[in-house]
Amino acid sequence: MSRRSGILEFAVLGLLRESPMHGYELRKRLNTSLGIFRAFSYGTLYPCLKTLVANGWLIEETGGEAAPPPASGRGVASTSSLAGRRAKIVYRLTAEGKEHFEELLSHTGPDAWEDEHFAARFAFFGQTEREVRMRVLEGRRSRLEERLEKMRASLARTRERLDDYTLELQRHGMESVEREVRWLNELIESERSGRDQRRSSPEGSTRHDTSGETGGLPRNRDNTRPDPSDDTK
Amino acid sequence: MSRRSGILEFAVLGLLRESPMHGYELRKRLNTSLGIFRAFSYGTLYPCLKTLVANGWLIEETGGEAAPPPASGRGVASTSSLAGRRAKIVYRLTAEGKEHFEELLSHTGPDAWEDEHFAARFAFFGQTEREVRMRVLEGRRSRLEERLEKMRASLARTRERLDDYTLELQRHGMESVEREVRWLNELIESERSGRDQRRSSPEGSTRHDTSGETGGLPRNRDNTRPDPSDDTK
DNA sequence: AATTTCATGTAATTCGTTACATGATTCC
DNA sequence: GGAATCATGTAACGAATTACATGAAATT
Numbered sequence: 001m002s003r004r005s006g007i008l009e010f011a012v013l014g015l016l017r018e019s020p021m022h023g024y025e026l027r028k029r030l031n032t033s034l035g036i037f038r039a040f041s042y043g044t045l046y047p048c049l050k051t052l053v054a055n056g057w058l059i060e061e062t063g064g065e066a067a068p069p070p071a072s073g074r075g076v077a078s079t080s081s082l083a084g085r086r087a088k089i090v091y092r093l094t095a096e097g098k099e100h101f102e103e104l105l106s107h108t109g110p111d112a113w114e115d116e117h118f119a120a121r122f123a124f125f126g127q128t129e130r131e132v133r134m135r136v137l138e139g140r141r142s143r144l145e146e147r148l149e150k151m152r153a154s155l156a157r158t159r160e161r162l163d164d165y166t167l168e169l170q171r172h173g174m175e176s177v178e179r180e181v182r183w184l185n186e187l188i189e190s191e192r193s194g195r196d197q198r199r200s201s202p203e204g205s206t207r208h209d210t211s212g213e214t215g216g217l218p219r220n221r222d223n224t225r226p227d228p229s230d231d232t233k
Numbered sequence: 234m235s236r237r238s239g240i241l242e243f244a245v246l247g248l249l250r251e252s253p254m255h256g257y258e259l260r261k262r263l264n265t266s267l268g269i270f271r272a273f274s275y276g277t278l279y280p281c282l283k284t285l286v287a288n289g290w291l292i293e294e295t296g297g298e299a300a301p302p303p304a305s306g307r308g309v310a311s312t313s314s315l316a317g318r319r320a321k322i323v324y325r326l327t328a329e330g331k332e333h334f335e336e337l338l339s340h341t342g343p344d345a346w347e348d349e350h351f352a353a354r355f356a357f358f359g360q361t362e363r364e365v366r367m368r369v370l371e372g373r374r375s376r377l378e379e380r381l382e383k384m385r386a387s388l389a390r391t392r393e394r395l396d397d398y399t400l401e402l403q404r405h406g407m408e409s410v411e412r413e414v415r416w417l418n419e420l421i422e423s424e425r426s427g428r429d430q431r432r433s434s435p436e437g438s439t440r441h442d443t444s445g446e447t448g449g450l451p452r453n454r455d456n457t458r459p460d461p462s463d464d465t466k
Numbered sequence: 467a468a469t470t471t472c473a474t475g476t477a478a479t480t481c482g483t484t485a486c487a488t489g490a491t492t493c494c
Numbered sequence: 495g496g497a498a499t500c501a502t503g504t505a506a507c508g509a510a511t512t513a514c515a516t517g518a519a520a521t522t
Contacts, residue, residue, distance in 0.1 A: 032383075032387040032390075032391070034399065034402075119402065122398060122402050123398065123399055123402055124398075125398035126396035126397070126398050126399065150265075154265040157265075158265070163358075163359035164359070165355060165356070165357075165358035165359050166267065166356055166359065168420075169267075169352065169355050169356055172416060176409070176412075179409075179412075183405060187401075
């Protein structure tokens, strides 16, 4: 069976949906373009790709002609077409894969509000139905509000017994969560007022500049860990 | 050898240093008092405790293995069945354990600036030498600044190709990191001004006033609340 | 009396990393 | 021709979770 990672599977499917890629590039996109994801290692990625192929969500397209059974008629010639470099194994989403991804997109389990999961969901909001986006945002918010409740309670209970540093750490942690809640509030407000009803095409952006004041933070801790095989190094 | 979790080991040692406890309580402290820690499960905690005992850093104190262990005379031994009642096991730090913990406290490897590790270190700053605190805070800060650099680069590189949501996620992530940097700056400033408040000779007596932080951390506000139980699950 | 909370554990499983191998291509 | 980077994998291990199993104490 292939109860693979969930988040990795989801992200891979989502990225490949935009365009076919080989493993190496995929990993880079995972770490940079979707900055939220922690750096998955090849030891994780490649086996996952195999599983996805085995499930029929992906097919491999080898660029090399050495293989006699290239069954599927693919028009992608080994050279020329792809900007200068030629990859060994290009993964492409199958129809079933696409279907599976859509299904994952619309399925909102209570998993979807957890830190990493939420970030992954959010990263593909461009492909997500508005209704689902709402559910995810609101789910996340109430998850955080729960968390806040506990933190407040704990703080009240232990206030006297702790030293300044511990207290400060808790205070800071709580503030972070509060910020994320505010951020979510703004996003939800945006969705409601119908900011952009988008479709999957990456069109121009209505960016408000990066110095915007939409305080808060989703990706709290554990983002990227140092990685031996890290890019941009 | 037991290259156990590192952070769990560290936290357990640190908590037990303050006072002996049994496993169940330990876990609660891990989740609440030191709110930063993700909720370790019993499946993680108990085996870890065993390892620590095996290493000689802890000893188990069962209700008293001699004959009459009931502590305060109570309905003991009602279970006619032998084997003694299943007693609480209180763990106490041994001298070696204490020594080991001090060693961990003063050792600053590049691990120490990683997210979870850092939080654990910070939580025990009360027991930590000022000099070491400085190293950890500054190490953490430069780790984050590195991170920011990468994020900025990535953002600049991909700005055009991404949709609004992805961009927003990245923006938000960056802001979070920036915010933590500012926090660290304040803390570092506090440490600096807290040191040698009175008549500072660079050396002199190395009194460590672990409790009365003259520098003063940013104070926090009141949150009074009663509260029933809590448990992260 | 029944339920909840306290308390301790184990086995199987999931998720992911490190370290190791290998080779092709590009840049200097 | 040698280094760096691109590219793909595997085996061994690591850390932590879940689900299971047990039982005592306190509450209702």
